[in-house]
Amino acid sequence: MAADGGCASLPCVFSPKSRQYLAVCAQDGRLRVWNTDSKTLHQEYVPSAHLSAACTCIAWGPCRAAKEGPQRKKRRSEASRAEEKSDLLAMGTAAGDVLIYSTVKGALHCTLDGGHVGGVNCVEWHPEESLLYSGSDDTNIIEWELQTGKKRSKWKADRAAVTSLCVSPDGKLLLSAGQTIKMWDLDTKEIFRTFTGHSTTVTILRFATTRPPDGNGLYFLSGASHDRLLSVWQVREDGKDKNSVVSFTLTDEPKCIDLIASNGKEEALRLAVVCNDGQLHLFEHFLNGPCRKPLSPSSSVQVSDNKDSPSPVPLLAAVLGAEMRSVLLAYGNHLQPVMERVEISTERDVCLTRDVHASLALSIKTTVSKVKTPVSNAKSKVLVPGLPGHQAPIRAAPQGSEKRKKGSDVKQMSITERLGEIDLSSVSGGKSARKGTDALQTDHFAVLLVQGLESRDANILNKVLQTCKETVIKKTVARLPLPAVLPLVEELTKRLQGHPFIASLMVRWLKAVLMHHTSYLASLPDLVAQLGVLHHMIESRVKMFHKLTKLHGKLYLLMTQVATSDSSNAVAGVDHTAKLVYEEESSDEEEASGDEGLPHDDSDNWEEEEAMEEDKSEQTDEEEDDPVRTGSKANGEEDMEHGNECEEE
Template sequence: MAGVECSAFSEDGEYFGYSGADGKLKVWETESGILSQEYTPNLHLSSPCTCLTWVASRNSVSPRKKKKRKSAEHGSETDTLALGTMSGNLLLYSVAHGSMVCQLEGGHSSAVNHVAWSRGSNLFSCDDKHIVEWSVADSSVKSKWKVGTERVTCLLVLSDSNSLLAAGCTIGLWDVPSQKLVRRFTGHASEVTSLTLIPGAESYFISAAKNDRLLSAWSLSSRSQDKNSVASFVMEDVATCVSLCSTDVTSVVAVTRSGVLHLYKHQLNGKCSKPLKPRVTVQIASDTGQSQGKDAVLPIPILAARKQGSNILIAHGSSIFLSFETICPRGPEKVLCLVRRDPRENVASKDGVISKVKVPETSDNVEYVSHTAAVVMSAKRGKKLKSDVPMEERLDNLSLTKQETGSHEPPRSDSMAHLLMQGLHSKDKRILQSVLMRNDPVLISNTVTRLSLQCTVPLIKELVTLIQGKTVVSKIAVLWLKAVIRSHAGQLMANPDVRDTLSPVLGLVETRLGLLAPLSRLRGRLDLLVDQIEESNKGNVAGDLGESLLVFQDQGNSDEGSEIEDIALGSESEDHWEELSDVDMDEEVEAEEEGEPGEVDMSV
């Protein structure tokens, strides 16, 4: 329940208390609409406020004041805020003193879900399993008992101060002195967030649940043993604030989550079979002055309301720009739309009127005077001082020509932590990308260590989204997630919602582990192929180196050599031919002499 927004009007409607996600307590004066007090409790980030209620406490009076005013024996009542925290402690803040006056400890070991008080009774608080009754005067636990297996989310102290309503998904009526369950009411499907008592002879109370778009009325009469609701009030959204006033006709005011107010008027007398519809629905809008534009009318949400007789005190706007107004809806209109000026414009106009900033008045005749320039006095008294300063000296004095010699320092981890918290709170993608895209392990570790506990779960959600993205972004996001788990392991183990947040990452890890073995085999085969290709390329290069890389032939020398060879061969052949012819003639003569037959004529 960290970072829960809770608010309430005081018993007389004079003050309005609000505690937001930042853990700060703010108190407004409803009559003037001024933020009168703002208080930051200790450990407001690690142990923020989870619930609050108004308590009327008595101040002790000194003996001197008793002599002067004998009628004030027990002191005067002051408005006090009782705050339940995430650590299980209760804080009492006094509006008169403007500070924390008491801290109640030892009652709860877990977060306080609700605090209840009624005039003439003690202070009650509850966690998931226990109800604690506190003695504010002694700052101690008066009684404590276990409710059961169901989680308790809301309490209501009845007017007799001996009965208490404790609600989860069901509502139980407890007897405080005996700490026994007297009666149980059933009918809600989700956890109850609000219980409001309707005083009268036939006592009734109204409840609102977390996801129910209706209010349920229940009877506390001992004669009626009905466990179901006797009436229901229909709404357009979930109720966040309920207030009522019981006269002849019970008037119920409910503020929804969308910022709309519903007014119901009904006399509860027995069981009502049909759901009751609102008599009047009130909405507030701001006129921007652009009647022709599509966004001419902007809605202003109603945060809380309090029924005061025939009037309704409402708080509308936001936690920063909050306005208060008393309205009295009358007439036959079922839908009442109020057009109001935007509170932000009112604050801007007030700042312009009350601003203490004085702007220096300067004329157009401004002269630049340097300590090195000589001031020339004119002869006449009516003329101003004149100076002639070169442009180069002006630029030197303005440091426009100086070069920055210092190098840019790396970003500091504390500034990065503040920037990251700002980005997570505003959900600005540019800020988150500028921080989360840094892959320095030391910077990441120091930044994560300086983060507040409320920013851990939103940071994990952003990192889970980045891990499912591209390879480089996923690699950097894994470094951040590793640092978050190492630094905030204790908080993550105690938070049951982290498992659902990290389930996409666990599924992604299991999928990639299933692909790890095939990818490893494929990588091994590719490495073998690459090695073989490299070896073959080395062999081809070695073979090419054994042959001649370049052959050169001189064309001129080869032609001359061939001619010389031809001439030499020609002379040798002619001489040889002549020798052969002489030999042949000698052989023929010898053959004739020996009487060898010559050629035979085949024609004979």
């Protein structure tokens, strides 16, 4: 397997040929070698500087007949049948060193240091000679001599960091990738060919054919970060190889690949690609020239658990077996991966259902790492974990205890007995507290913040991070221990991507962290990978400020114009029509006569007319009160009207 070469994921590589071992480098810097046959942990190695110089890439060396220590003298027939096994394992570190680990010895074989000034991104073994090649962030390639442990040659490969390396099967050519892909002649250390076509960092390089470059039959493939294609390049004699001839489509960025190289045009290339989304894609293709259309995988494999609502289980690595459809898979967690050899059907999409929790419940048996029980002394002090200044006093040992005799068995205290020795009554804050002892400050913001970061308790983190007081924030960050600074920055990065109100609070915490712990953050070797998300998020938001100010100005101008136009329309368009009209009730005679009976403005007798109208109204009221009178009056008026009619006649 090739080294991951700058991938953000953890290195996970199967051993060559027999595929007996799986090497995994965890986040804590420990190297774990798993046995694929027994499904147990074979060896575990902890480098001396595993926290400050974590492992960045892994590559297995070619199989060899290693000496396994003093054994009985073998016969000649047995000696001739000595089996070659995978032994040496090269690890590149972020500090610029290369560690050679021996699985047969179970210890460090040698250290190749003093060559690089930047982190090592890729390591590659020579297939025949005892040589090793390493590429680093310092843009250099170093050829190491493993017998002496010293560098044989060193040359500048690119303007940018060297992220991937690959040696040809005949050991004469070397592929390196930075901004461009270059092919080097290992004898003269000169550039043989240059290939351009990737816009991002190339992370995978592998030769696809075993034929020497005497014709047009040499092919290799490359994969880049943030790219969902694997490109195949052809090395031509005429030099017309600027573009890739074949491309394979993927669902995500390629993480690790395994292939069975083609020996001729009649033999197909078999390829297995594990992507960052946890899926496996299998390809089969005959390398016989250019192909315009991107090729789809012959089958895609995904693993899921067997719950009611199944969730995908990520695949870590995969290698092809000797048989046509046989594949060895490693999936699950990096702490305890599950290894299984499966037969893939001919279907296009395959989903494997597995009980991952039952597999993870297996006991881990180690063959090299052993745990020794420490011998405790009565005069030794017990250190209680916690922040500096938070002490839990321990009860003194009883004076009447007998001295331990030589050769006598010492009974070790259990965890319950050790916890019982802690005198919590003195720190409870009651009357029995002794003078001069500090109580446990469980309500301190720094203590709560550390507890919330370790337990990932959202309630505790919300209680602490929602504080708005600048002084409280500064004091809390200043009292924070150094191992909790990076988890705090990661938590702030997640919350900065949420609501703007929450983001404004998180900016205050981030400002305090940068003011107090910048020197510690600058000392971390993988700071770029840790704070990359935060940097990109801040940069994207800062770029939007200029556009937002322009938009704010245009909206403000538009709103002011709308407001002025509305006010002018309100003044000009006043409605002069009456909202309410009051009309007095008039008699039929006045309606018939119209305006003739109304007094004119120039009339001088308007007061007398009003008085006469009042008298008439009083008479009508009295007549309405006396019905008899009104009736007689009505009859008299009728008689008078008849008499007048007669006189007129």
